[in-house]
Amino acid sequence: MSQVSPLAGSSPVVSASPASADTIITITPVAHAKLIELRDAESERERLGLRLEILSGPGEDFRYDLVFDEFVKAAFTDEVRTINGLKIIIGAKDLDLLRGAELDHDDAKGLLIRNPNKPLKASFEGLVADDEVSAQIEAIVFNDVNPALSAHGGFVTFA
Known part of the structure; x- marks a missing residue:
């Protein structure tokens, strides 16, 4: 059974077990309603959950x-929660890269994720970045x- 604070502006994704009751991502009521609508349009809706994944690399x-x-069919290492x-x-x-993020819905933009991370x-293999020249270049890139x-x-990185 999921736990939701009636006072929260958005609903935290929480688990039934106290050991993992920390919030990973919040889902606004508008996004939740849209996701339920989309899921309910699927033929096997009772078996479906929303998989959220980061595709980009470092x-x-x-x-x-x-x-x-x-x-x-979620992997043993996947976190599965109900809200x-x-x-x-x-x-x-x-998990750590999504902790503190918010999933929202906007009629013009659709589903969007605000992620503070x-x-x-x-x-880069073989990159030497701890010498004085590297530090000066990094400062210029970072500050200017x-x-x-x-x-x-x-943004720019140097290698």
């Missing part, structure tokens, strides 16, 4: 995949280049 902006999947009759499935690799940094590019949705 160093890339988050790209998400939201798909209805059979929750009984107001809707199962949410999140893979173990994405940042993607993992890309790692990226602020200008972030206004347009971009």
